[in-house]
Amino acid sequence: MLLSEMADYLRVIQVERGLSQNTVKAYQQDLTAFSLFLKEEKKGLSQVDHLLVLTFLNQLRAKGRANSSIARMVTTLRKCFAYLKKEGVVAHDPMQTIKPPKKAAHLPAVLTVAEVDRLLEVPDWSKPLGLRNKALLELMYATGLRVSELVNLTLDDLHLDLALLQTIGKGDKERIIPVGEVAIDWLKTYLRDSRPKLLKKQKSDVLFLNDHGRPISRQGIWLLIKQLVKEADIKKDVSPHTLRHSFATHILENGADLRIVQELLGHSDISTTQIYTHISKGRLTQVYDEFHPRA
Missing domain, CATH: 1.10.150 (DNA polymerase; domain 1)
Incomplete structure (x- = not known):
């Protein structure tokens, strides 16, 4: 208690x-x-x-x-x-001499581009839920949204004609994120062909719905990603956040500026974003070892 x-x-x-x-x-x-x-x-x-x-x-x-x-x-x-x-509740602060343990360096799991492609091909988009899954995955990879941001997206947050969406991230900070053409096409298809069937006779302005017509939950997305990863035969420990990590790593590897990635991810401190430079350097070493004749 x-x-x-x-x-x-x-x-x-x-x-x-x-x-x-x-x-x-x-x-x-x-x-x-x-x-x-x-x-x-x-x-x-x-x-x-x-x-x-x-x-x-x-x-x-x-x-x-x-x-x-x-x-x-x-x-x-x-x-x-x-x-x-x-507030005068305690006379002395016992935490003044307590130092936190040093955090071990931890690089998040990242999917390769080929693994992302395999994952994106898993959903059966001929069915309403499969189409929702396809649109959801494409949007996650296209924007690097946090799961909490994804589940709270509403129809009013989408500005597909401008290829943008808006979201409220950590600390209630609003940011605008560009959305690629592929994700936009799948979102439009989902909104036209799938969402009305999932919604049935209910009312909701939340973008992504479950099979009962209610907003999909964080846990629902976590279970969905685990199932799709299994079907894609990807052996890595993948969570919804892995797609966010993969988004950041892939655009950095293709030449994006770190400050731009910081804005896209909604990091208040660029040191949080800098972990992805370590991943990119690791990728460079991997490519060098694989392809240089005297590596």
């Missing part, structure tokens, strides 16, 4: 700072875990010191939590205790 003082903090960051629902949910999960730890230790917030926090973090590590997960926990607790001290 979440401590009431921490619940107050969550309300503040959601209302006053305008953080996304997913970010607030992540904070809530972290603070709930810490609240349960304090309950087990029979400690109140005023009794928390840096040694108690270290004990909690070591427990997480012993349970197999990744460094990235523990680093996020440290960030969550740091921000929360800064708020609690400012």
